[in-house]
Amino acid sequence: MPSERKHIVIVGGGYVGMYTALRLQKRLRGELRRGEIAVTVIDPQSYMTYQPFLPEAAAGNLEPRHVVAPLRRVLPHCRIVNGYVTRIEHASRSITLRPAGAQTAGVPERTMGYDLLVVALGSISRTLPVPGLAECGIGFKTVEEAIFLRNHVLHQLDIAASNPDDEEVRRRALTFVFVGAGFAGIEALAELEDLARDACKFYPNIDPSDMRWMMVEATDRILPEVGPEMGRWTTEALRRRGIEVKLETMLKSAEKRHIVLSDGEEFDAGTLVWTAGVKPHPVVKGSDLPLDDKGRIKATDELTVEGVEGVYTAGDNAAVPDRSGFAEFTAPNAQHAVRQAKRLGDNIAADLHGRPRKRYEHKYVGSVASLGLHKGVANVYGMKLRGLPAWVMHRTYHLSRMPTVNRKFRITADWTLALFFRREIVSLGELEWPRQEFELAAGRTTESA
Secondary structure (H helix, E strand, O other): OOOEEEEEEEEEOOOOHHHHHHHHHHHHHHHHHHHOEEEEEEEEEEEEEEEEHHHHHOOOOHHHHEEEHHHHOOOOOOEEEEEEEEEEEEEHEEEEEEEEEHHHHHHOOOEEOOOEEEOOOOOEOOOOOOOOHHHHHOOOOHHHHHHHHHHHHHHHHHHHOOOOOOHHHHHHHHHEEEEOOOOOHHHHHHHHHHHHHHHHOOOOOOOHHHHHEEEEEEOOOOOOOOOHHHHHHHHHHHHHOOOOEEEEEEEEEEEHEEEEEOOOOOOEEEEEEEEEEEEHHHHHHOOOOOOOOOOOOOOOOOEEEOOOOOOOOOOOHEEEOOOOOOOOOOOOOHHHHHHHHHHHHHHHHHHHOOOOOOOOOOOEEEEEOOOOOOOOOEOOEEEEEEEEHHHHHHHHHHHOOOHHHHHHHHHHHHHHHHOOOOOOOOOOHHOOOOOHHHHHHHHHHHHHH
């Protein structure tokens, strides 16, 4: 080991960023304690969100705080910096950082140098220039979006129940449209429909048949990750629940929540959720790192950046070769991100210790998806399951992948309590405007004065 201190900067605290740092804590324990190596993790949030559990959090099966892992607790030997990386300039081995709260406090952006860099910025929702989408649509990638949707769906039931004589208002409130039939879209739709159907028991003037749930998908099948056969079964299962699945159909317009589809159908909807794919984080595009035609960083199978020394990458923002033969590049999902992070951390440690790196290779495990309480679909190691067995496998697999024993126990406790108590159906939409009541009070005080 060289005597000078090495600074490793990890940009992004998601799957790849957090698990890479975890691996480095294990592989470089002695060097970190002696101060020979420093690891800095930069992310706007102070936690990593385990996205496969977002649908369950939205449905009220899990406490939202239990589906996130606090970075400072998980990474005690790393420095956590909350802020936004606005530029990566490897030519000068530096990044530009806007610290959290900088805009409100008037703090200027600053630069940070590094010896080794891990780009783990991940992805953002891939939107299209659909009129009205930006104004009334919402994604499903963060815990904030999941909880907003839970409160929003329940609030739509409140609106419909409070307007029993206005059929137009009721129809609009009880129409829910999801665009994009991958894992995020299907699981979010299935879990929220399950929640709303259960909640209808407490609304005497709303029958589950009054609600309209719709999935809009541009291709000819849903859940391509579980294979054609299981995708068709999922489509039929959703339709048996009264959920409309429109294949080879696109959203053309959503202005003022008036939905226009490519098949010519038009209607109003109180809810529009967009889960039609992802794209690499925009900061990647503005960097001086090599990119492919999809805006992803060109990666080697050793998870280094192609033709660049001292930079590593993995996850959604990287084009990582798939050596299993399943596809040209690995898919942007949690399964690959977690595995790649472990190999990435090992390869960084190998470089620092003068050992050869190893390639990222994997065997395709399969896929699991939840379709609501006690319902699911799975294709694991060629074994195809559906219904309750698939749902159990979904929970078991993702619980095993959730970081920290603390979070595993808390999630298990949530599920155990759910066996004995019905889930809450309270809408807390007011959380989005926490100052509303105080501003009202302040206004009244001013008026009375």
